[in-house]
Amino acid sequence: MTQDYNQITIPEATALQQELRSKVLIQAPDFPINTVAGADISFNKNSTTVYAGIVVLKFPELQPVAYCLVKKEVTFPYVPGYLAFREVPALLEAWKLLKVKPDVLVVDGHGIAHPRGLGIAAHFGVLTGQPAIGCAKKLLFGKYDEPGEQRGDFSPLLNKGVMIGAVLRTKPNVKPVFVSPGYKMDVPGSLSLITQCIGNYRLPEPTRLAHNAVNHFREGTLPEGCVNTL
């Protein structure tokens, strides 16, 4: 039974997460990675309009080659642990309009590093079958020790002794990011890919460019729609 995320209740959302969690596939990527994409959402305070976007870049060059921007109404509130019910619908709209799907999608949020093992990246992956990775800016679930201060240094993100992700330093002396597999990816593969997506900023290029795009879109600097830069 499919649900309208804007009308779903927390108990129903919890049940759906537990159901979808059994469909999550965590495995080493066995396919070539020539493109990677970043997905993010932006919105004005006190507004139900969300601006979603997905930016595709060549890998490992990290040069943007296409992007899709869509606007959607959302009433489901932000509740820690249920971010997907607020952002996935809009991201799916953008996803459907994307001409060429990327080999891997990096979502702004967590993958399996979630209380019920189903962060937004895992949720999106199960729904679309798309290999995905979660890259968040803050901890939601799990324990970790502060990683080294140099770019590339990382420490394991653990849950009862099991590695569910990694805390990665993408920039010297700057707060680290939290990486965890979402779908058809594993911890080593996710950490490796994100590390290779590091540019000169705290956020890896896919997520950083997606964040920039949705903000320009919200501010009117970029129009709604899809574009292929090649």
Place this chain on the structure above:
DNA sequence: GCGACAG
């Protein structure tokens, strides 16, 4: 009961 708590 007391903290923690993606965006």
Place this chain on the structure above:
DNA sequence: ATCTTGTCGC
């Protein structure tokens, strides 16, 4: 996340 002012450093 967004909003907003101020400060530090290249």
